[in-house]
Amino acid sequence: MSVSVEFMNADTTTIAPVRIAEGGPMLIRATQRLTGVALVFAAFALWLAPGAAWESDVMLFKLILSLTAALAGLGLMQSSAKPNTPKIEIDTIRREVRLVRLVAEGKNIVLQRCGFADLARAEWEGVKVRLWDKNNAPLAEVTLNDRNVMTSLVSGLRAAGKLV
Structure with missing residues (x-):
């Protein structure tokens, strides 16, 4: 039995990745966006510069520079666009958790794969299951209202020795 975002009832199940906000990639994207806006603005401002020469060789140089x-x-x-949020796939047959990101039309890449036996720990509270990867970093928090799916997930985690 596989548990995945695509195969679950959207009304009763919520599967969401848990990630700590990392400032590095966000700062790089903001710098890229600011530099891009500055370059586009400079391309238009090049033509509005007062006192500019209008000779043909200078105009050609300005055209090439502004287009570039x-x-x-x-x-x-x-x-600098924000990447797609990864989706959590929990496969109870293979006994693994995967973080998957959609990159193109129908193409997915696996960002992280962690078997149930490789998890650092798992916590089960009512309808919520929290999973941590082998580096003890939060991997996923899953809220399942379907009793059969929850039983399958909890039994797989118990068999791997992650739940008591």
């Missing part, structure tokens, strides 16, 4: 700056700026702004 605008394309580089748009590329930086596009690449």
